Amino acid sequence: MSHAELDRLQACLNFALDTLRREMDNSQLPPLSQCSSVEHPLDDPTSYLPSTALFDARRLSLACLGELKNLVQSPLDKRMDEKYSAYGAASIDILIKTSIIDYMSDLSNPSEGIPAAELASTFGLDSQKLIPILRCCAANGWVRETRDSSFALNRCSRTFIKGHPGRRLNLSTPGFMSIVGVMPSWVMESDWKLSRSPAQTGFQIAFKTPLQRFSWVMQNPHALIPLADHLQVLGDMSTPGIVADYPWEQLETPIIVDCGGGEGGLVTAILDAHPSFRAIVQDMENVVALTSSIMKERRPRDVESGTLNVETHDLFQSQPRIGNEYSFILRHILSMYQRHDWPDKEAAAILGNIARALGPKANSRINSKILIVEMVAVPNVDSTATTSAELFLLDGNDKRLDYDVPSHFGSASKLVNAFSVHMLTLMNGCERSLREWESLVNGCGLRITNVYPLRAHTSVIECALGTRALL
Template sequence: MVHAELDRLQACLNFALDTLRKEMDKSQLPPLSQHSLVEHPLDDPTTYLPSTALFEARRLSLACLGELKDLVQTPLDKRMDERYTAYAAVCTDTLIKTGIIDYLSDVPNSSQGVPAAELASRFELDSQKLVPILRCFAANGWARETCDYSFALNRCSRSFIKGHAGRRLNLFMPGFMSMVESIPSWVMESDWKLSRSPAQTPFQIAFKTPLHRFAWVMEHPHALIPIADHLQVHGDMSTPSVVADYPWKQLDTPIIVDCGGGKGGLVSAILDAHPSFQAIVQDTENVVALTSSIMEERRPRDVENGRLKVEAHDFFQPQPRIGNDYSFILRHIIHDWPDDEAVGVATILGNVARALGPKSKILIVDMVVVPNVDSTATTNAELFLLDSDVKRVDYSVPSHFGSASKIVNAFSVHMLTLMNGCERSLPEWETLVKGCGLCITNVYPLRAHTSIIECALDTRASP
């Protein structure tokens, strides 16, 4: 009996894992182990950038594992997995907020684990509640139950320790679950079901406000810090790849303007790698005061000699930096907003487009959705082959890499829920920029979930 799909996926997974192993050896990385007491370099994309072949081997491995799971798991089990996913996230959040994760990281002989009864006593909790939470946490790959009722952190969960990037990717805030729960009625029954306004989404329903998300945050400063932390880590995850995977030396403009540049982390990394550039960080009034103090502390010489400037600018207003001296970065800005709103993408992108000179570029750093048109699309396996003499095998996985693209597609629904925004496919990006008098000159895939969509003035549109 021929098990064609199973055999093909097994061969693909073996190939991906073999490539992963070879690339790790080539990069002199330590073996992966969930029993390790230290984080692996690959665990933090904000500080370590893998080789392209290693990045793609990981992505292909995840795609194969997802396809294999879909092939062998029963639909009812899959549905139950889906339904109870929220509990896994809540368990992680609970263990962070109680302080249990930090405690488990500090105890002597932490690999041996700590009894749940000791944790319950130490944090004045009910052990009967704590044990199911810890076991759910462990079942989702974040901890080990070293013996009955005793738990230890594993390598991956160390990302949740205070001061680490995973800790700042806060999963929940008050009202989040209400927002998620309101999606079906919002789509099917509400007065807003045909609205694409950023002020008529599940966010307004859950938070009982007429304000769109960003306006609400400005009126609730207690929410600003955790949201800003989350967004900064989300951006930092792509920074090493943005710096390494875009050909910055080909830019003909001496000054880079980061629109909505936050604390200036991206332009700092670009300036470190490419000293010939100057940079400007633009953001709202309430952000630039903090950014200015950070830059004065970390890059005093650049601030003093004018190589780095921080200025207040609302990207819904005309862009003041005009002409051939400037190229612009819009990172994780466009996906927040719908296409056809008066206060939306057309306004933001149009304001920058009108400031461009013939040599200027707009670099949109955002996700590019790949539709799963053909569920047996063949990946470009030659990219990963380390030995050119190896005979090519038909490694078929979804064209959007299946489970490896879950983050992209879930993020699109998240943007829809918050602001009526979305992640866009390449044809959608082309339509969007064309409406602003621009054309896409290139797309640079990154070793991250995002790409750089390079745009310039569309000279073909000129009379």
């Protein structure tokens, strides 16, 4: 009897894990362990960038595991997993908001664990409620049950300790569960089910407001700080890849303008790696004051010398930096899993304002660029993901193995697809495919000159003036 799909996936997973192990050894990384009480370098993409082969081996491993689960798990179990997955997120939220996570991390022997009854007594909670919550976290790989009803943090849960990036991601969107809850009725039954307006979404229904998401946040300061923290971490996750995987040495312009650059973390990292550049951070007035203060504290010499400037600019207004000496970065602005989410009309207005600033065009040998840093949705229409992965994972003498995983890497791309649905419910937006990016870019008098995949969930879409604009 032939088990062709199972055999191919098993071979693929073995190959991916063998490569993962080899690349970790080559990078002198410690072994992965869920029983460890310390974080692993691979746990924080904001501070550690794996080798390309290690990144691809990890992604291929996750893709194989997801396809194996789809193949082996019963559909009813899978459906039940999805239905109750929200309780896993809520359970972690409880451990963070009660400070139980911080308390467990400060134990004299954090690996040994602590009885749930002791935690309940310390925090004034009911142990009968706390035990199933902790077991739910354990089943999802966030804590360990060291003995009956006693629990310890594992390696992964340390990201939720105060000051760590996972903590800032988890407390991100007040009312998130309400938005999820109204999504089915919004899509199927509401008066807005055929509307594509950002003012007629699940967000307005869940929050009982006529305001668009960003306007609502600005009028509700209690939501602004956790949301800003959340978005800062999301941006930081791609920064090492942007700096390392885009060929900055080929960029001909001496000045980089980060449009909607927030606190300036991206240009700071670029200047550290490529000190020959000068940089400008642009953002709204309420952000610029904070960014200026941060830059004066962290990079006083660059600010004093004019190497780094911070200035106010509204993306919907004409770009004041005009000419061939500027290249522009738009990170998480146009498809907006960050601060906004603009439909095509507004995205084209933002992009068009910058495109018009790329002149003068005549008699110039310098090509200004617009670098769009975004997720690129990959349609799951075939099973060719391993073709690109093998370029990095196979040694010269290796023979191509007979296996396939989805072109979008299945489970390894869940985040991209989940963000797309999240943006749909918030603002009637979604992540664009490369074809859709080309349509948007070409409509603004630009052309895509290259796409650089990053060791992150995002890519750099490099754009320049279209042929007609250069005439």
